[in-house]
Amino acid sequence: MGSGKHRWKISIYRSTGKPETRNPNPPTEFICPISGLLMADPVIVSTGQTFERACVTACKTLGYNPILKDGSIPDLSIVIPNLALKSSIFNWARASMTDPPKAVELADALKLVRPAMAENGEIENGVLGELLIGRVEEDNRGSNLLEHAESELTRRQTGFDSCESLSGSFRKTPLALATRPSCYSSCSSSSELDAPAVGACEDGEEYVGKLRSSHVYEQEQGVVGLRKATRSSEDLRLSLCTPRLLSALRPLITSKYNNIQINSVAALVNLSLQKLNKVKIVRAGFVPLLIDVLRGRFPEAQEHACGALFSLALDDANKTAIGVLGALQPLVHIMIRSESERARHDAALALYHLSLVQSNRLKLVKLGSVQLFLGMVKSGQMPGRALLILCNLAACNEGRGAMLDAGAVEFFVGLLREGGFDSESTRESCVAAISALSYGGGLRFRGLAKAAGAVEVLRDVAEQTGRERARDKARRVLEILKAREEEEEEDVDWEKVLELGFPSRTLTRVGGQSCRNSSEF
Structure with a gap:
C-alpha cells in the first residue's frame, strides 16, 4: 500500500505540472x-x-x-x-x-x-619519438633550438586567457621538434668512443649486474651498453626503465670516473625521452644527483645533466618537484656562466618549462634572476631564450614588480625602437614581454610606458610588416593603454577637483568619536 501511495503522488505531480520535455538540451x-x-x-x-x-x-x-x-x-x-x-x-x-x-x-x-x-x-608522443630521432642532428642543433623557442612562445600559458585583450596571444599549435634536449644526438660522444663497446641486450638483469659490479671496467661496460641500447629503441627505453635498473644506475650518476659519470647521465637522458619514464625517474631520486653533476667538474656530464633536467621538466607532474629539489639556481648559473653552448641552451629550455609553474616563478624571482636575465638580453647572450623566461616570470605579480623595478619597460621599448634583433622570434618575444607586463593595465605600467614612448613604438610594430602575432600583441597593449586613458578622463576631472578642493567627509573613529576629513587640520 505504501508503494501504491508513492506511485499515486508521482502521478499527481506529473498530471498537475506543465508538460515535461524529455532530455532537453543542457x-x-x-x-x-x-x-x-x-x-x-x-x-x-x-x-x-x-x-x-x-x-x-x-x-x-x-x-x-x-x-x-x-x-x-x-x-x-x-x-x-x-x-x-x-x-x-x-x-x-x-x-x-x-x-x-x-x-x-x-x-x-x-x-x-x-x-x-x-x-x-x-602526432601523439609514441609515434613522434620515432619520427624525430633522425631529425635531431648535431650540426643542426642551433636551428632546432631556435624553432623550439619560437614554437614554445606560441603555447605559453600565463593565466591571461580571462582577459579578452590578451587571450588570443598564443594560438598557434606548437611545433613538435622541441621534445629532445640538444645533448641527445645520433652521433657518439668522445667519452663513449673511448669506452669499451658492448652489444645491446634486452635483458635488464644483465645491465643491472654490470652496473652493480665492484669492477670499474664492468661498470663502464654497463653504462656504455645501456646508453647505446636506449639511444634509438623506444621499446628498450620503456622495458629497461625498471626500479631495479634505476636503483643500480643511481650511484653511478655521481661517479668519480669521468667516462662512467658521462655515460650514465647520457643513458638517463635516453631513458627520459619516453613520457612514461619521466615521472619514474624523478621519483627514483635522480634530480638531487643531477644537481650534483651540474656543480661538478666534468663539462660533458654537465651538458647531459642539463639535457636530462630539460627532458624531465617537459612532464607537468615533474615541474614543481624539480623546483622544490633545488634545480633552479644551478640551472641559472649554467645558463649564464657555462662555456658549453649545449649546456646553456638546455639549461635555458629547462628553466623555460619550469617557469610555467607559479611556485617556480616565485623562486626564480627571489633568486634575483630577473636582473640576470635582463642582463643577458642587454649583453646579447641568448636574448631569445632569456626573453621567453622573462615572459613567464611576468605572469606573476612578483615577477612583474621586479621587472618594472628593473626598468624593463623602458629597456624593451628601447630594444624595439633600435631593432637589430638576431631573429624575428626574438623581436616577437620582446613584444610579448611588454604585453605580459601590461596585464591588468596598472597605473605604474601605463606611466612607465608613456615615459618610454611605448605608444609610438608599438604603433610602428602594429603597422609594420612582420609576424601577425607580434602585431596583434602590439595592438592589444595599445588598446589597454588607450582604455586606461579613457577611463581616467571619464572618471575624474582633475582641473575641477583642483579648483573646488577635496570635499570634506565625516569619519568615525573607534569609540564613536567623529572627526572631519578635509583641508582643515
Whole structure:
C-alpha cells in the first residue's frame, strides 16, 4: 500500500505540472569542450576552463594541447575538481528528468582526443619519438633550438586567457621538434668512443649486474651498453626503465670516473625521452644527483645533466618537484656562466618549462634572476631564450614588480625602437614581454610606458610588416593603454577637483568619536 501511495503522488505531480520535455538540451557550460558530452566529473584547469577529467588525462597522456573554439590553448598542468559545477549538473539532470551523466573512461577519452589531434596535424608522443630521432642532428642543433623557442612562445600559458585583450596571444599549435634536449644526438660522444663497446641486450638483469659490479671496467661496460641500447629503441627505453635498473644506475650518476659519470647521465637522458619514464625517474631520486653533476667538474656530464633536467621538466607532474629539489639556481648559473653552448641552451629550455609553474616563478624571482636575465638580453647572450623566461616570470605579480623595478619597460621599448634583433622570434618575444607586463593595465605600467614612448613604438610594430602575432600583441597593449586613458578622463576631472578642493567627509573613529576629513587640520 505504501508503494501504491508513492506511485499515486508521482502521478499527481506529473498530471498537475506543465508538460515535461524529455532530455532537453543542457546549458553550454555543462558540456565538455573536448568531448562535447555532459560532464560527470568536471575539473578546472590552470587557465580557468572546465573539462571532463578523463579528457584532460587523455590530452596529457597523448601530449596534446587542444585549441578551443575561441582560439585559446588551455594549460592542463593543474586540475582542481569543480564541485559546484558538478552539483549543478546533477541537479539539472534531476530537475529535467534526464539520466545523470556517467564519468568518461580513459580509453573512451583517448578515442575522442585522437581524431582531434589528427585534424590539427599533430602526432601523439609514441609515434613522434620515432619520427624525430633522425631529425635531431648535431650540426643542426642551433636551428632546432631556435624553432623550439619560437614554437614554445606560441603555447605559453600565463593565466591571461580571462582577459579578452590578451587571450588570443598564443594560438598557434606548437611545433613538435622541441621534445629532445640538444645533448641527445645520433652521433657518439668522445667519452663513449673511448669506452669499451658492448652489444645491446634486452635483458635488464644483465645491465643491472654490470652496473652493480665492484669492477670499474664492468661498470663502464654497463653504462656504455645501456646508453647505446636506449639511444634509438623506444621499446628498450620503456622495458629497461625498471626500479631495479634505476636503483643500480643511481650511484653511478655521481661517479668519480669521468667516462662512467658521462655515460650514465647520457643513458638517463635516453631513458627520459619516453613520457612514461619521466615521472619514474624523478621519483627514483635522480634530480638531487643531477644537481650534483651540474656543480661538478666534468663539462660533458654537465651538458647531459642539463639535457636530462630539460627532458624531465617537459612532464607537468615533474615541474614543481624539480623546483622544490633545488634545480633552479644551478640551472641559472649554467645558463649564464657555462662555456658549453649545449649546456646553456638546455639549461635555458629547462628553466623555460619550469617557469610555467607559479611556485617556480616565485623562486626564480627571489633568486634575483630577473636582473640576470635582463642582463643577458642587454649583453646579447641568448636574448631569445632569456626573453621567453622573462615572459613567464611576468605572469606573476612578483615577477612583474621586479621587472618594472628593473626598468624593463623602458629597456624593451628601447630594444624595439633600435631593432637589430638576431631573429624575428626574438623581436616577437620582446613584444610579448611588454604585453605580459601590461596585464591588468596598472597605473605604474601605463606611466612607465608613456615615459618610454611605448605608444609610438608599438604603433610602428602594429603597422609594420612582420609576424601577425607580434602585431596583434602590439595592438592589444595599445588598446589597454588607450582604455586606461579613457577611463581616467571619464572618471575624474582633475582641473575641477583642483579648483573646488577635496570635499570634506565625516569619519568615525573607534569609540564613536567623529572627526572631519578635509583641508582643515
